[in-house]
Amino acid sequence: METIEDEIVTRQLPPGTRLDEVELAQRFAVSRTPIREALIQLASAGLVELRPRRGAIVAQISPQRLMEMFDVMAELEALCGRLAARRITPEERQRLLAAHEACAAARDGQDPDRYFYLNESFHLALYGASHNAFLEEQARNLQRRLRPYRRLQLRIHNRVLNSFSEHQGIVDAILSGDEALTVTRIRDHIRIQGERFSDLIASL
Amino acid sequence: METIEDEIVTRQLPPGTRLDEVELAQRFAVSRTPIREALIQLASAGLVELRPRRGAIVAQISPQRLMEMFDVMAELEALCGRLAARRITPEERQRLLAAHEACAAARDGQDPDRYFYLNESFHLALYGASHNAFLEEQARNLQRRLRPYRRLQLRIHNRVLNSFSEHQGIVDAILSGDEALTVTRIRDHIRIQGERFSDLIASL
DNA sequence: TCGTCAATTCCTGTATACAAGAAGTTTGAC
DNA sequence: GTCAAACTTCTTGTATACAGGAATTGACGA
Known part of the structure; x- marks a missing residue:
């Protein structure tokens, strides 16, 4: 229901x-x-x-507040990534890669809605690999609250393609165990969403 | 009531x-x-x-989960600090310093409860200086949830003294506008609390 | 003596009734 | 005709009643 x-x-x-x-x-x-x-x-x-x-x-969320929320989300996800780069297990690695490849299929299928859905799975896999259940909860909650806005901005031209290549960079960084690189790449990936969203607002 | x-x-x-x-x-x-x-x-x-x-x-919070919460708190506060180092206004600088000096008085007065109370004001001043209202809310919420545990570990020998000198380092870093230094100092400051707490648990 | 099953009791979850405050409307005065 | 005040209506906040699971206790059997 x-x-x-x-x-x-x-x-x-x-x-x-x-x-x-x-x-x-x-x-x-x-x-x-x-x-x-x-x-x-x-x-x-x-x-x-x-x-x-x-x-x-x-709830009415002002663009200003939304940007603030994206900044916090960026930091939470970056922490997930930093921990994941250190702690990810073979099974989690498997899951992350599977989610990533599913995104590739949706990208090629030109289906933004499907990409959006699989994109969420990718991020959830990332949260899980942090081995911090509390962090995972916080990240999921905030992801849920930002969902409608993230969905909106995936319709922007080329955003799906760029999103996917950013994912590729994140996966590479995590699997190489490079914490610093993971952090900057994830932070950028999330913050770009906030910026694209404010572009969208500004264009209205 | x-x-x-x-x-x-x-x-x-x-x-x-x-x-x-x-x-x-x-x-x-x-x-x-x-x-x-x-x-x-x-x-x-x-x-x-x-x-x-x-x-x-x-709610029963396991030591494991508590450590997880401290890790997230460390990251939220570090973000506050990073933003504050960039954005703090003269009035906020004033407020932060005032809170810091009040802590000094409580430290000299050997009053852990009073120090605990003023320590919270110091951290609240930090959150406010981030100029991110959503982040401030999140940080306050998590601070509130961790309050009883932070209070406990302030009774550990020399913890008040160390806490204060860590504050000094944080203030210096923020006022000098050094984001990277602020981040590492705050992260360490909060994480030490989690570690001290787990020491406490282990000793029981 | 200990374990299991049943019956009773207790507590939660939902519905409904009632009270009090906010919003909207009408009427009267200027 | 417009503004204000009072009254009416609607909606929230709280109390209470009732129904359906869970827990506990006691009895019976192994």
Whole structure:
């Protein structure tokens, strides 16, 4: 079943939408209680904004804040990479390469949506190779929150091709065990997304 | 008034404690509804663990996971420092130095609790100087979660003195605008806490 | 004496009712 | 005609009631 969270990240409920508890309760055929509890969770995750006595709205994220989030994401992923370069196991190496090759197929297939999906798997494989479960959780959470914006910017001309070649550089750096190189390449890879996104905003 | 969160971070409710909704409701003189909503929030913040149909307990954090959290904290603070070295304003510089000098007084006064409190202000000043509000939030959240453990390890012999001299090094690096030096010094400063903590654990 | 199964009790999860505050509308005065 | 104030309506926040699992305890059998 589709959850409220799904509808937010897929933009069926765009930022700013008022979330009427009664309406949601009817739509999901439950009482207001579980809806309220879900909204509190979503507020903690940063997906909705809870204004006391004035209801919930889908969180509005300013371009400024989005850039800030990308900067933090870059650093979290860079840490994943640094740890992975040191700690990756043969199985994880296998998984990372498999995810990378799947991306190659999607790139050649000219399917941005499919590339987007597989790209996520690639990054998840990277998080897992860090051998730091807490870091992995944090990275996954932030990835989820940034998902709609990353998706948007993959439609930019040549972004899929560039993204893939950046992945190649990251894989090479990790497999060679070069921590410093891994860090700079991942940081650049993520920060480029933030920059491309702000280009997109500026062009509107 | 004292909140459930306060009682958890101050260890009045130690990890593993069962949180009976009815009992909490009586103690705070409210119904179960707001208690449940508070527990959901605390679960999102990682302070309590919510087991479906089996109630809530104060989150148990394993030494392993704690070390992982310190690693992430180190990286978040290092990022704060890197950005601060580049962006700090005269007012923020003032605030950072004031917090640092207040720590000096507490160090000389041999008052670990007071030092602990002022130490937090110092780190908060650092977060603020990053000019990244999202990063600041993340850092504050994680600082809050790690608070009880950091407090514990300040009682270790000479830790206050060492902590202060590490602060001095960090301030110098930031004020000189040396990003790389700031990053390594902050990273070490935070990671030492994690290591000291695991020493403490090992000695039990 | 110990283990297993069943019945009871307790607690969580959901629904519903009620109270109180915010928003919108209507009416009156200037 | 416009602005303000009061009243109405709608929505959130809290309390309470009820239903369905989980845990505990006691009895029975090995």
